[in-house]
Amino acid sequence: MSLGRTLKLNTGATIPALGLGTWQAQPNEVYHAVLAALETGYRHIDAAFIYGNEKEVGQAIKDSKVPREEIFVTTKLWNTSHRPEDVEKALQVSLENLQLDYLDLYLMHWPVAFKPGKENVPKDADGNIQFDDVDFTETYAAMEKLVGDRVRAIGVSNFNIAKLEKLAKTQKIVPAVNQVELHPFLPQDELVKYCHDHGIVVTAYSPLGSTGSPFLKDEKIAKIAEKYNATPAQVLISWGIQRGCSVIPKSVNPD
Known part of the structure:
Protein backbone atom coordinates (compact mmCIF):
# COMPACT_ATOMS: atom_id res chain seq x y z
CA MET A 1 0.00 0.00 0.00
CA SER A 2 1.54 3.29 -1.19
CA LEU A 3 5.01 1.76 -0.91
CA GLY A 4 6.08 3.15 -4.27
CA ARG A 5 4.80 6.69 -3.76
CA THR A 6 7.37 9.41 -3.05
CA LEU A 7 7.44 13.10 -2.19
CA LYS A 8 10.05 15.55 -3.42
CA LEU A 9 12.15 17.36 -0.83
CA ASN A 10 13.39 20.91 -1.33
CA THR A 11 16.86 19.40 -1.80
CA GLY A 12 15.71 17.66 -4.97
CA ALA A 13 15.86 14.23 -3.33
CA THR A 14 12.76 12.10 -2.80
CA ILE A 15 11.36 10.62 0.40
CA PRO A 16 9.06 7.57 0.34
CA ALA A 17 5.56 8.62 1.41
CA LEU A 18 5.21 5.54 3.61
CA GLY A 19 7.86 4.63 6.14
CA LEU A 20 8.34 2.58 9.28
CA GLY A 21 8.47 4.42 12.59
CA THR A 22 10.45 2.88 15.45
CA TRP A 23 9.25 4.94 18.43
CA GLN A 24 8.37 2.79 21.47
CA ALA A 25 9.73 -0.29 19.70
CA GLN A 26 11.94 -2.24 22.10
CA PRO A 27 15.47 -3.09 20.90
CA ASN A 28 14.74 -6.82 20.88
CA GLU A 29 11.64 -6.24 18.72
CA VAL A 30 12.72 -3.47 16.39
CA TYR A 31 15.38 -5.53 14.60
CA HIS A 32 12.77 -7.99 13.34
CA ALA A 33 10.28 -5.22 12.52
CA VAL A 34 12.78 -3.30 10.38
CA LEU A 35 13.99 -6.45 8.67
CA ALA A 36 10.42 -7.54 7.90
CA ALA A 37 9.52 -4.06 6.65
CA LEU A 38 12.48 -3.95 4.28
CA GLU A 39 11.67 -7.45 3.01
CA THR A 40 8.07 -6.31 2.43
CA GLY A 41 9.21 -3.38 0.32
CA TYR A 42 9.48 -0.47 2.76
CA ARG A 43 12.32 1.87 1.83
CA HIS A 44 11.91 4.56 4.51
CA ILE A 45 13.04 3.90 8.09
CA ASP A 46 12.62 6.51 10.83
CA ALA A 47 14.80 6.28 13.93
CA ALA A 48 16.01 8.55 16.74
CA PHE A 49 18.81 8.52 19.29
CA ILE A 50 16.36 8.77 22.20
CA TYR A 51 14.49 5.63 21.10
CA GLY A 52 17.52 3.63 22.23
CA ASN A 53 17.32 1.23 19.30
CA GLU A 54 19.54 2.76 16.59
CA LYS A 55 21.96 -0.17 16.82
CA GLU A 56 19.24 -2.72 16.13
CA VAL A 57 17.81 -0.60 13.31
CA GLY A 58 21.25 -0.38 11.74
CA GLN A 59 21.88 -4.11 12.07
CA ALA A 60 18.55 -4.86 10.39
CA ILE A 61 19.38 -2.51 7.52
CA LYS A 62 22.74 -4.21 7.12
CA ASP A 63 21.31 -7.73 7.30
CA SER A 64 18.50 -6.95 4.85
CA LYS A 65 21.02 -6.83 2.01
CA VAL A 66 18.95 -4.03 0.44
CA PRO A 67 21.40 -1.60 -1.21
CA ARG A 68 22.00 1.43 1.02
CA GLU A 69 21.13 3.89 -1.74
CA GLU A 70 17.64 2.38 -1.97
CA ILE A 71 16.79 3.10 1.69
CA PHE A 72 15.84 6.51 3.09
CA VAL A 73 17.08 6.67 6.69
CA THR A 74 16.12 9.37 9.18
CA THR A 75 17.36 9.82 12.71
CA LYS A 76 17.15 12.67 15.20
CA LEU A 77 19.32 14.88 17.37
CA TRP A 78 18.33 14.58 21.03
CA ASN A 79 17.73 17.51 23.39
CA THR A 80 20.91 16.94 25.43
CA SER A 81 23.09 17.61 22.37
CA HIS A 82 21.78 21.06 21.41
CA ARG A 83 24.95 22.98 22.21
CA PRO A 84 26.53 23.77 18.83
CA GLU A 85 29.79 22.05 19.80
CA ASP A 86 27.90 18.82 20.61
CA VAL A 87 25.84 18.49 17.43
CA GLU A 88 28.49 16.88 15.24
CA LYS A 89 29.48 14.48 18.04
CA ALA A 90 25.86 13.38 18.37
CA LEU A 91 25.65 12.81 14.62
CA GLN A 92 28.75 10.62 14.72
CA VAL A 93 27.32 8.51 17.56
CA SER A 94 24.12 7.92 15.58
CA LEU A 95 26.03 7.03 12.41
CA GLU A 96 28.12 4.52 14.36
CA ASN A 97 25.02 3.07 16.03
CA LEU A 98 23.32 2.69 12.65
CA GLN A 99 26.50 1.38 10.96
CA LEU A 100 25.99 3.95 8.21
CA ASP A 101 28.26 6.38 6.40
CA TYR A 102 25.51 8.93 5.88
CA LEU A 103 21.93 9.88 6.78
CA ASP A 104 19.31 10.83 4.26
CA LEU A 105 17.72 13.11 6.85
CA TYR A 106 18.81 14.43 10.25
CA LEU A 107 16.12 16.11 12.35
CA LYS A 145 27.25 22.85 8.76
CA LEU A 146 26.81 19.08 8.65
CA VAL A 147 25.02 19.00 5.31
CA GLY A 148 27.23 17.21 2.82
CA ASP A 149 28.64 13.70 2.59
CA ARG A 150 27.36 12.54 6.00
CA VAL A 151 24.00 14.32 6.05
CA ARG A 152 22.04 14.72 2.82
CA ALA A 153 19.23 16.84 4.31
CA ILE A 154 18.28 18.41 7.63
CA GLY A 155 14.95 19.24 9.18
CA VAL A 156 13.01 19.66 12.39
CA SER A 157 10.42 17.85 14.45
CA ASN A 158 7.63 19.07 16.73
CA PHE A 159 7.91 22.65 15.44
CA ASN A 160 4.80 24.83 15.34
CA ILE A 161 4.34 27.79 12.99
CA ALA A 162 5.80 30.29 15.47
CA LYS A 163 8.96 28.21 15.85
CA LEU A 164 9.30 27.79 12.07
CA GLU A 165 8.88 31.54 11.56
CA LYS A 166 11.55 32.27 14.15
CA LEU A 167 13.89 29.77 12.51
CA ALA A 168 13.24 31.30 9.08
CA LYS A 169 14.82 34.58 10.24
CA THR A 170 18.24 32.97 10.73
CA GLN A 171 18.28 29.78 8.67
CA LYS A 172 20.50 29.41 5.62
CA ILE A 173 18.91 26.10 4.68
CA VAL A 174 15.13 25.66 4.68
CA PRO A 175 14.21 22.54 6.68
CA ALA A 176 13.47 19.68 4.31
CA VAL A 177 10.97 18.13 6.73
CA ASN A 178 8.94 18.98 9.82
CA GLN A 179 7.91 15.76 11.58
CA VAL A 180 4.88 16.18 13.83
CA GLU A 181 2.03 14.18 15.33
CA LEU A 182 -0.68 14.15 12.68
CA HIS A 183 -3.89 12.18 12.22
CA PRO A 184 -7.65 12.82 11.71
CA PHE A 185 -8.02 13.68 15.41
CA LEU A 186 -5.11 16.16 15.26
CA PRO A 187 -5.14 17.40 11.64
CA GLN A 188 -2.98 20.52 12.18
CA ASP A 189 -4.36 22.07 9.00
CA GLU A 190 -2.70 25.48 9.41
CA LEU A 191 0.70 23.95 10.15
CA VAL A 192 0.48 21.59 7.17
CA LYS A 193 -0.47 24.49 4.87
CA TYR A 194 2.37 26.65 6.22
CA CYS A 195 4.90 23.88 5.62
CA HIS A 196 3.64 23.14 2.13
CA ASP A 197 3.68 26.85 1.26
CA HIS A 198 7.30 27.08 2.39
CA GLY A 199 8.61 23.97 0.68
CA ILE A 200 8.75 21.83 3.82
CA VAL A 201 7.49 18.24 3.65
CA VAL A 202 5.41 17.18 6.65
CA THR A 203 6.00 13.73 8.07
CA ALA A 204 3.21 12.38 10.28
CA TYR A 205 4.14 10.35 13.31
CA SER A 206 1.61 8.42 15.42
CA PRO A 207 -0.85 8.23 12.48
CA LEU A 208 -2.66 5.38 14.25
CA GLY A 209 -2.78 7.29 17.53
CA SER A 210 -0.12 7.39 20.21
CA THR A 211 0.61 4.59 22.69
CA GLY A 212 -1.32 1.45 21.80
CA SER A 213 -2.67 2.71 18.43
CA PRO A 214 -6.11 3.58 19.89
CA PHE A 215 -7.58 4.84 16.61
CA LEU A 216 -7.60 1.32 15.20
CA LYS A 217 -10.55 0.69 17.52
CA ASP A 218 -12.40 3.95 16.79
CA GLU A 219 -15.98 3.41 15.58
CA LYS A 220 -15.92 6.17 12.93
CA ILE A 221 -12.67 4.88 11.47
CA ALA A 222 -14.04 1.33 11.51
CA LYS A 223 -17.14 2.39 9.55
CA ILE A 224 -15.06 4.16 6.91
CA ALA A 225 -12.80 1.13 6.63
CA GLU A 226 -15.79 -1.16 6.18
CA LYS A 227 -17.25 1.11 3.51
CA TYR A 228 -14.05 1.01 1.45
CA ASN A 229 -13.22 -2.62 2.20
CA ALA A 230 -10.02 -1.56 3.93
CA THR A 231 -8.47 -1.93 7.36
CA PRO A 232 -8.57 0.93 9.89
CA ALA A 233 -4.78 1.24 9.57
CA GLN A 234 -5.07 1.63 5.79
CA VAL A 235 -7.68 4.36 6.21
CA LEU A 236 -5.55 6.32 8.68
CA ILE A 237 -2.38 5.99 6.61
CA SER A 238 -4.17 6.96 3.39
CA TRP A 239 -5.62 10.03 5.11
CA GLY A 240 -2.11 11.34 5.73
CA ILE A 241 -0.68 10.46 2.35
CA GLN A 242 -3.63 12.01 0.49
CA ARG A 243 -2.87 15.29 2.28
CA GLY A 244 0.59 15.31 0.74
CA CYS A 245 2.41 14.10 3.85
CA SER A 246 4.76 11.22 4.46
CA VAL A 247 3.49 8.85 7.13
CA ILE A 248 5.48 6.63 9.50
CA PRO A 249 3.28 4.14 11.36
CA LYS A 250 5.07 1.98 13.90
CA SER A 251 4.67 -1.75 13.91
CA VAL A 252 6.75 -4.52 15.42
CA ASN A 253 4.39 -7.13 14.00
CA PRO A 254 5.56 -8.53 10.63
CA ASP A 255 1.89 -8.76 9.60
Whole structure:
Protein backbone atom coordinates (compact mmCIF):
# COMPACT_ATOMS: atom_id res chain seq x y z
CA MET A 1 0.00 0.00 0.00
CA SER A 2 1.54 3.29 -1.19
CA LEU A 3 5.01 1.76 -0.91
CA GLY A 4 6.08 3.15 -4.27
CA ARG A 5 4.80 6.69 -3.76
CA THR A 6 7.37 9.41 -3.05
CA LEU A 7 7.44 13.10 -2.19
CA LYS A 8 10.05 15.55 -3.42
CA LEU A 9 12.15 17.36 -0.83
CA ASN A 10 13.39 20.91 -1.33
CA THR A 11 16.86 19.40 -1.80
CA GLY A 12 15.71 17.66 -4.97
CA ALA A 13 15.86 14.23 -3.33
CA THR A 14 12.76 12.10 -2.80
CA ILE A 15 11.36 10.62 0.40
CA PRO A 16 9.06 7.57 0.34
CA ALA A 17 5.56 8.62 1.41
CA LEU A 18 5.21 5.54 3.61
CA GLY A 19 7.86 4.63 6.14
CA LEU A 20 8.34 2.58 9.28
CA GLY A 21 8.47 4.42 12.59
CA THR A 22 10.45 2.88 15.45
CA TRP A 23 9.25 4.94 18.43
CA GLN A 24 8.37 2.79 21.47
CA ALA A 25 9.73 -0.29 19.70
CA GLN A 26 11.94 -2.24 22.10
CA PRO A 27 15.47 -3.09 20.90
CA ASN A 28 14.74 -6.82 20.88
CA GLU A 29 11.64 -6.24 18.72
CA VAL A 30 12.72 -3.47 16.39
CA TYR A 31 15.38 -5.53 14.60
CA HIS A 32 12.77 -7.99 13.34
CA ALA A 33 10.28 -5.22 12.52
CA VAL A 34 12.78 -3.30 10.38
CA LEU A 35 13.99 -6.45 8.67
CA ALA A 36 10.42 -7.54 7.90
CA ALA A 37 9.52 -4.06 6.65
CA LEU A 38 12.48 -3.95 4.28
CA GLU A 39 11.67 -7.45 3.01
CA THR A 40 8.07 -6.31 2.43
CA GLY A 41 9.21 -3.38 0.32
CA TYR A 42 9.48 -0.47 2.76
CA ARG A 43 12.32 1.87 1.83
CA HIS A 44 11.91 4.56 4.51
CA ILE A 45 13.04 3.90 8.09
CA ASP A 46 12.62 6.51 10.83
CA ALA A 47 14.80 6.28 13.93
CA ALA A 48 16.01 8.55 16.74
CA PHE A 49 18.81 8.52 19.29
CA ILE A 50 16.36 8.77 22.20
CA TYR A 51 14.49 5.63 21.10
CA GLY A 52 17.52 3.63 22.23
CA ASN A 53 17.32 1.23 19.30
CA GLU A 54 19.54 2.76 16.59
CA LYS A 55 21.96 -0.17 16.82
CA GLU A 56 19.24 -2.72 16.13
CA VAL A 57 17.81 -0.60 13.31
CA GLY A 58 21.25 -0.38 11.74
CA GLN A 59 21.88 -4.11 12.07
CA ALA A 60 18.55 -4.86 10.39
CA ILE A 61 19.38 -2.51 7.52
CA LYS A 62 22.74 -4.21 7.12
CA ASP A 63 21.31 -7.73 7.30
CA SER A 64 18.50 -6.95 4.85
CA LYS A 65 21.02 -6.83 2.01
CA VAL A 66 18.95 -4.03 0.44
CA PRO A 67 21.40 -1.60 -1.21
CA ARG A 68 22.00 1.43 1.02
CA GLU A 69 21.13 3.89 -1.74
CA GLU A 70 17.64 2.38 -1.97
CA ILE A 71 16.79 3.10 1.69
CA PHE A 72 15.84 6.51 3.09
CA VAL A 73 17.08 6.67 6.69
CA THR A 74 16.12 9.37 9.18
CA THR A 75 17.36 9.82 12.71
CA LYS A 76 17.15 12.67 15.20
CA LEU A 77 19.32 14.88 17.37
CA TRP A 78 18.33 14.58 21.03
CA ASN A 79 17.73 17.51 23.39
CA THR A 80 20.91 16.94 25.43
CA SER A 81 23.09 17.61 22.37
CA HIS A 82 21.78 21.06 21.41
CA ARG A 83 24.95 22.98 22.21
CA PRO A 84 26.53 23.77 18.83
CA GLU A 85 29.79 22.05 19.80
CA ASP A 86 27.90 18.82 20.61
CA VAL A 87 25.84 18.49 17.43
CA GLU A 88 28.49 16.88 15.24
CA LYS A 89 29.48 14.48 18.04
CA ALA A 90 25.86 13.38 18.37
CA LEU A 91 25.65 12.81 14.62
CA GLN A 92 28.75 10.62 14.72
CA VAL A 93 27.32 8.51 17.56
CA SER A 94 24.12 7.92 15.58
CA LEU A 95 26.03 7.03 12.41
CA GLU A 96 28.12 4.52 14.36
CA ASN A 97 25.02 3.07 16.03
CA LEU A 98 23.32 2.69 12.65
CA GLN A 99 26.50 1.38 10.96
CA LEU A 100 25.99 3.95 8.21
CA ASP A 101 28.26 6.38 6.40
CA TYR A 102 25.51 8.93 5.88
CA LEU A 103 21.93 9.88 6.78
CA ASP A 104 19.31 10.83 4.26
CA LEU A 105 17.72 13.11 6.85
CA TYR A 106 18.81 14.43 10.25
CA LEU A 107 16.12 16.11 12.35
CA MET A 108 16.19 18.24 15.47
CA HIS A 109 13.86 16.14 17.62
CA TRP A 110 12.43 19.00 19.71
CA PRO A 111 12.93 22.80 19.76
CA VAL A 112 14.11 22.63 23.37
CA ALA A 113 17.50 21.97 24.97
CA PHE A 114 18.27 19.85 28.03
CA LYS A 115 21.47 20.08 30.06
CA PRO A 116 24.07 17.71 28.59
CA GLY A 117 25.24 14.75 30.62
CA LYS A 118 24.71 11.04 31.14
CA GLU A 119 20.93 11.31 31.58
CA ASN A 120 18.75 11.70 28.48
CA VAL A 121 16.18 13.59 30.57
CA PRO A 122 18.23 15.29 33.31
CA LYS A 123 16.33 16.28 36.45
CA ASP A 124 17.17 18.18 39.60
CA ALA A 125 16.64 16.95 43.16
CA ASP A 126 12.97 17.95 42.99
CA GLY A 127 12.36 16.00 39.80
CA ASN A 128 12.21 19.03 37.51
CA ILE A 129 13.71 18.72 34.04
CA GLN A 130 16.97 20.64 33.72
CA PHE A 131 16.77 22.78 30.61
CA ASP A 132 19.80 24.30 28.91
CA ASP A 133 20.07 27.91 27.78
CA VAL A 134 20.58 27.15 24.10
CA ASP A 135 18.28 28.59 21.47
CA PHE A 136 17.16 26.13 18.80
CA THR A 137 18.32 28.55 16.08
CA GLU A 138 21.91 28.07 17.32
CA THR A 139 21.49 24.30 17.21
CA TYR A 140 20.05 24.43 13.71
CA ALA A 141 22.96 26.58 12.52
CA ALA A 142 25.31 23.83 13.71
CA MET A 143 23.22 21.25 11.87
CA GLU A 144 23.47 23.30 8.67
CA LYS A 145 27.25 22.85 8.76
CA LEU A 146 26.81 19.08 8.65
CA VAL A 147 25.02 19.00 5.31
CA GLY A 148 27.23 17.21 2.82
CA ASP A 149 28.64 13.70 2.59
CA ARG A 150 27.36 12.54 6.00
CA VAL A 151 24.00 14.32 6.05
CA ARG A 152 22.04 14.72 2.82
CA ALA A 153 19.23 16.84 4.31
CA ILE A 154 18.28 18.41 7.63
CA GLY A 155 14.95 19.24 9.18
CA VAL A 156 13.01 19.66 12.39
CA SER A 157 10.42 17.85 14.45
CA ASN A 158 7.63 19.07 16.73
CA PHE A 159 7.91 22.65 15.44
CA ASN A 160 4.80 24.83 15.34
CA ILE A 161 4.34 27.79 12.99
CA ALA A 162 5.80 30.29 15.47
CA LYS A 163 8.96 28.21 15.85
CA LEU A 164 9.30 27.79 12.07
CA GLU A 165 8.88 31.54 11.56
CA LYS A 166 11.55 32.27 14.15
CA LEU A 167 13.89 29.77 12.51
CA ALA A 168 13.24 31.30 9.08
CA LYS A 169 14.82 34.58 10.24
CA THR A 170 18.24 32.97 10.73
CA GLN A 171 18.28 29.78 8.67
CA LYS A 172 20.50 29.41 5.62
CA ILE A 173 18.91 26.10 4.68
CA VAL A 174 15.13 25.66 4.68
CA PRO A 175 14.21 22.54 6.68
CA ALA A 176 13.47 19.68 4.31
CA VAL A 177 10.97 18.13 6.73
CA ASN A 178 8.94 18.98 9.82
CA GLN A 179 7.91 15.76 11.58
CA VAL A 180 4.88 16.18 13.83
CA GLU A 181 2.03 14.18 15.33
CA LEU A 182 -0.68 14.15 12.68
CA HIS A 183 -3.89 12.18 12.22
CA PRO A 184 -7.65 12.82 11.71
CA PHE A 185 -8.02 13.68 15.41
CA LEU A 186 -5.11 16.16 15.26
CA PRO A 187 -5.14 17.40 11.64
CA GLN A 188 -2.98 20.52 12.18
CA ASP A 189 -4.36 22.07 9.00
CA GLU A 190 -2.70 25.48 9.41
CA LEU A 191 0.70 23.95 10.15
CA VAL A 192 0.48 21.59 7.17
CA LYS A 193 -0.47 24.49 4.87
CA TYR A 194 2.37 26.65 6.22
CA CYS A 195 4.90 23.88 5.62
CA HIS A 196 3.64 23.14 2.13
CA ASP A 197 3.68 26.85 1.26
CA HIS A 198 7.30 27.08 2.39
CA GLY A 199 8.61 23.97 0.68
CA ILE A 200 8.75 21.83 3.82
CA VAL A 201 7.49 18.24 3.65
CA VAL A 202 5.41 17.18 6.65
CA THR A 203 6.00 13.73 8.07
CA ALA A 204 3.21 12.38 10.28
CA TYR A 205 4.14 10.35 13.31
CA SER A 206 1.61 8.42 15.42
CA PRO A 207 -0.85 8.23 12.48
CA LEU A 208 -2.66 5.38 14.25
CA GLY A 209 -2.78 7.29 17.53
CA SER A 210 -0.12 7.39 20.21
CA THR A 211 0.61 4.59 22.69
CA GLY A 212 -1.32 1.45 21.80
CA SER A 213 -2.67 2.71 18.43
CA PRO A 214 -6.11 3.58 19.89
CA PHE A 215 -7.58 4.84 16.61
CA LEU A 216 -7.60 1.32 15.20
CA LYS A 217 -10.55 0.69 17.52
CA ASP A 218 -12.40 3.95 16.79
CA GLU A 219 -15.98 3.41 15.58
CA LYS A 220 -15.92 6.17 12.93
CA ILE A 221 -12.67 4.88 11.47
CA ALA A 222 -14.04 1.33 11.51
CA LYS A 223 -17.14 2.39 9.55
CA ILE A 224 -15.06 4.16 6.91
CA ALA A 225 -12.80 1.13 6.63
CA GLU A 226 -15.79 -1.16 6.18
CA LYS A 227 -17.25 1.11 3.51
CA TYR A 228 -14.05 1.01 1.45
CA ASN A 229 -13.22 -2.62 2.20
CA ALA A 230 -10.02 -1.56 3.93
CA THR A 231 -8.47 -1.93 7.36
CA PRO A 232 -8.57 0.93 9.89
CA ALA A 233 -4.78 1.24 9.57
CA GLN A 234 -5.07 1.63 5.79
CA VAL A 235 -7.68 4.36 6.21
CA LEU A 236 -5.55 6.32 8.68
CA ILE A 237 -2.38 5.99 6.61
CA SER A 238 -4.17 6.96 3.39
CA TRP A 239 -5.62 10.03 5.11
CA GLY A 240 -2.11 11.34 5.73
CA ILE A 241 -0.68 10.46 2.35
CA GLN A 242 -3.63 12.01 0.49
CA ARG A 243 -2.87 15.29 2.28
CA GLY A 244 0.59 15.31 0.74
CA CYS A 245 2.41 14.10 3.85
CA SER A 246 4.76 11.22 4.46
CA VAL A 247 3.49 8.85 7.13
CA ILE A 248 5.48 6.63 9.50
CA PRO A 249 3.28 4.14 11.36
CA LYS A 250 5.07 1.98 13.90
CA SER A 251 4.67 -1.75 13.91
CA VAL A 252 6.75 -4.52 15.42
CA ASN A 253 4.39 -7.13 14.00
CA PRO A 254 5.56 -8.53 10.63
CA ASP A 255 1.89 -8.76 9.60
